[in-house]
Amino acid sequence: MENKKVKVEVCHGASCFVAGSKIMQELSEIVPKKYGNKIELETCNCLGLCSIHWEKRKAPYVKVDADVINEATTEKVLNIIDEKLTAKAT
Numbered sequence: 001m002e003n004k005k006v007k008v009e010v011c012h013g014a015s016c017f018v019a020g021s022k023i024m025q026e027l028s029e030i031v032p033k034k035y036g037n038k039i040e041l042e043t044c045n046c047l048g049l050c051s052i053h054w055e056k057r058k059a060p061y062v063k064v065d066a067d068v069i070n071e072a073t074t075e076k077v078l079n080i081i082d083e084k085l086t087a088k089a090t
């Protein structure tokens with residue numbers, strides 16, 4: 001059976017934490033109220049993307065299912081969650 005939940009992993013490595021520490025806090029407050037149990041929200045270790053050349057680095061990173069969002073904001077993550085849930089519902 002296909003997993004209908006959307007998995008959201010907020011990178012909690014040092015670079016991402018420094019760049020976007022409030023994202024996890026905001027998502028923790030918004031996601032359960034807005035989506036109930038349709039989302040698996042967790043932190044993850046460094047995704048390894050912060051080690052590329054500093055000019056190309058786009059922390060913070062958040063992974064939503066297989067997609068990586070760079071320069072993540074709470075709004076960007078919520079938009080991707082909406083898209084994923086719509087796609088899984090069809």
Ligand code: FES
Pocket residue numbers: 011012013014015016017045046047048049050051059061
């Ligand atoms: S700290 Fe997030 S990708 Fe390395």
